[in-house]
Amino acid sequence: MLCHDSRVIDPVADLHAALTSAVVGLTGGDVPQIGLERPGNPEHGDYATSVAMRLAPLLDKPPREIAQELATIVEGFPAIASVEVAGPGFLNLRLSDDWYRGALTAMLTAGSDFGRHAPVAGVETLVEFVSANPTGDLTIGSARNAAYGDCVSRLLDFAGQTVTREYYFNDAGNQINLFGQSVRARRLGEEIPEGGYPGAEIVEVANALDLPDDAPLDDWTTQGVAVMIERIRSGLERMRVTFDLWTSEQTLHSSGAVTAAIDRARSEGHVFEQDDATWLRTTTFGDDKDRVLLKADGETTYFAADLAYIDLKFKRGATRAIYVLGADHHGYIQRLKAGAVCLGLDAEAVEVLIYQLVTVSGERMGKRRGNVIILDELTEAIGVDAARYFLVERSHDQMLDIDLDLAVETSSKNPVFYVQYAHARCQSILRKAAEEGLEVAGVGPTHVPEGPERTLVRRLAEWPDIAATAADLRAPHRIVSWVHELAADFHAFHHDLHVLHEDAGTRAFRLSTVRATGEALTRGLGLIGVNAPDRM
């Protein structure tokens, strides 16, 4: 596990801390990285550490000898039932009943906050995502952006950061002009212009507008954008993705922010004139080529607005600006970072997350390919829960193929049902316990035998580390994997053990485990925006 902040309630971190104190006892201060992990092989204990091997060069002693000395110290800890030196110098730890009961009590006490980090002062993270131009409905690619960006936001929030979610939309320039012309053409029954937008949604937008046929193009454009933005917003909301801020590119121009940003970069000495255009010397800071800010015709480029927008993000108080972009935009990373430095900002505070492209049943989607799959179609076809689950099931670094035939299938092949069903089962047991008056308060003093109960509690105790690591790595798919493993452990537990046992002590521990599992599934699924139903 990684060593995370100890302000989180975390039974495993407590173990880590105990081990650290033992190491300090040996070295007198120096502490190497202490790896503490759950071995795959049960013979290697509940947890194992390789710290003795890392300590060997430091103390100039054989690893097994160091492991033996550590074992003697650690053996006395109440959380530890037994210690064993194994292999080249591993320390295999077996946890005591005490630890299992304590861990379960701790997670039930923390409830939905188990694993949540206390607010970190001075960290204001701005996550800008989706940001698709309002010239059409959101495609499957934007759906991945929405799901991924939203999950990253939830993860960072859970990790104690103050998160603001922002949608930036382009409502100026050529593409938007074409959009406005397309809307008007659709309404008047004329041919859409060359390079215009042929999508069916343009017709719907056109028909929603209350404009006379001879209204100026600007009106068609402005009102068309407003309607399109609302379509996008409500679609995202149905997908449980909401934003704190909607920022228009137009306002950056009209407020003078774009001009101000160019002036600022100029005063920092990074602007130059060439071929009648105004350029930003981004190559000074690692970009492939310099970028134009003002074209020869005097128009600003999209990048000029980007520059103003970066400036705005930090002026509003963000300490970190995260961008979520598709792989086809990876070339923007250096450009954005270099742009920030040209404004006197810190490149490290600009973080660009790239997700790989999405295909549907093996085919790449494109607005000009005529085979577009829209976000709304996806959620209607397979439901919001399944859509969100599948969209973040794989690493964002990995290409994603959504097999619509498979995704539509509502069988046990579908992992989201498997996980949700585990939660429904938990609730079912808890309902029955309540109905029959079999509820018991607390974890109880019972001995916890080796078996599914211990396996399940160990899994549950991983949560704070899983959540913190997923946030650090911006990797919501780790939450998905974990939740699936938890469901599997629970199904096995449920199959092997009768929870509403006649012995009150046994019942107390098992009921507590079921409660903790139900909460963990709700919490974990919540971080990926998937519901945990009480009945199925």
Add this chain to the structure above:
RNA sequence: GCGCCCGUAGCUCAGGGGAUAGAGCAAGAGACUUCUAAUCUCGAGGCCGCAGGUUCGAAUCCUGCCGGGCGCACCA
């Protein structure tokens, strides 16, 4: 040509320095008098793309190659 991502079981993938590399699906064999069998159990399946290097230890880190995807605008 340059840059980013990927290459692990038949398929889709997990695995961010540790012991015998994991999961789902597919294919095979079993388990329902039960708090939901929408479940569980067991077996089979692998030059971790190739070659070097770092390390006590590499699927993991470094370098080079091979293969696939995506980019490289005074477009947005």
